[in-house]
Amino acid sequence: MSLTGIPLLALATAATIAAACATAYGWHRTPRARLLLRPTAVLLTELLVLLTVGLAVNRHEQFYTSWHDLLDTGATATTGHDDRPGQLDRWLAHQATGPDTPITFDWRPTGWQNWRLGTPPTVVVPAGYLRHPGWRYPAVLVVGDDDRWNPTEDQDAAHAASSAGPAVLVFTRPAATVDPGVLAGTVPLSLTRDLRVTSHTWALVATTRRQALANAIVHTAPDRYPALALVDDTTTRTAALAGLPAGEALAVTAPAAGPATGDPVRLAAGPDRGLPAALRWACQQTPAPLAAPAPLIPPPQRTRHPHHHPPAIPPSTAGAHVTRQRPH
Structure with a gap:
């Protein structure tokens, strides 16, 4: 699934809406566990909102054009x-x-x-x-x-x-x-x-x-x-x-x-x-x-x-002695 494609953005949007609806639906239905479930549900919904917004911005600005660009922290070209x-x-x-x-x-x-x-x-x-x-x-x-x-x-x-x-x-x-x-x-x-x-x-x-x-x-x-x-x-x-x-x-x-x-x-x-x-x-x-x-x-x-072309570096005494074969 492409990082900048519509399917991923649609999936993130659907997950955000589902999390928000689930949070609202269960807000008053779990009185015993509400001290744990309510903050968790709110944080999960906020995280999905930020993820969806981030995907939308990245798709528009093309900061990261592939998963390779996003995940690779090694010697790769910038995006x-x-x-x-x-x-x-x-x-x-x-x-x-x-x-x-x-x-x-x-x-x-x-x-x-x-x-x-x-x-x-x-x-x-x-x-x-x-x-x-x-x-x-x-x-x-x-x-x-x-x-x-x-x-x-x-x-x-x-x-x-x-x-x-x-x-x-x-x-x-x-x-x-x-x-x-x-x-x-x-x-x-x-x-x-x-x-x-x-x-x-x-x-x-x-x-x-x-x-x-x-x-x-x-x-x-x-x-x-x-x-x-x-x-x-x-x-x-x-x-x-x-x-x-x-x-x-x-x-x-x-x-x-x-x-x-x-x-x-x-x-x-x-x-x-x-x-x-x-x-x-x-x-x-x-x-x-x-x-x-x-x-x-x-x-x-x-x-x-x-x-x-610029002049060549003079041959090193440690290497083979060669002459440049280029007209001047």
Whole structure:
């Protein structure tokens, strides 16, 4: 039964009328128990009146549009049509163990069940996020597989990537039938409301077995994802990524990767050459957090001009040494 629907409002109204009639009918019929029943009946009737009025006001003003919005006290987007950024900042302040500690949580914005993701996205907010309420942070979206990385590996990779630069990390495990537009537009739009992130110059990380999806995401939103890192998968090659948008920076961890546009950077092999190396490189491709106001809600898509993007963070000495492959 919908929270803003007529049936629930009608049921509450009927219950209120029934309680009022029952109170009036039994007011003088229970002399022995009236000291207990009368106050109880009056309080129950008043409670139902307030409930009915509250449902009517909520239906008109749309404060809570679903039961999920009303009952979920966790990391969910606020209700209504408020587009202000950082709607989860206050909630994050109660979850943080310290102002300089990364915060990890399951992100459940309104409507995420329709995104065709296997699980709610896991978001890692960088250390210092709460200390700089005026900053806007870039983001790195990770497109993973259920049988490729588990939550523990996500956490370890996020910790390893933290030295490459502050960025909000979003780990997703989309179904095979996911619409690329969800990851290119819907997910970022929701994130720009819930957290203080920029609307452009993010980075995308995916396994090479999801390269077709990654390719579609990059082509759908080239301004948002000018950098793409592929984590090696020996069953596939990167040839399917031929024809990336001009100026797209591409890195591949597989030492035997096939040809791709722009001669992709080969990340150095090592014990953490997979997801941690890809995340470090992706964070290095994003700009530093912006202290000045930035466009937060994405404008309509326009033709991409690579030279308009902010400069990248210099590569960390702890990570792979790569060069930006974008024309200036």
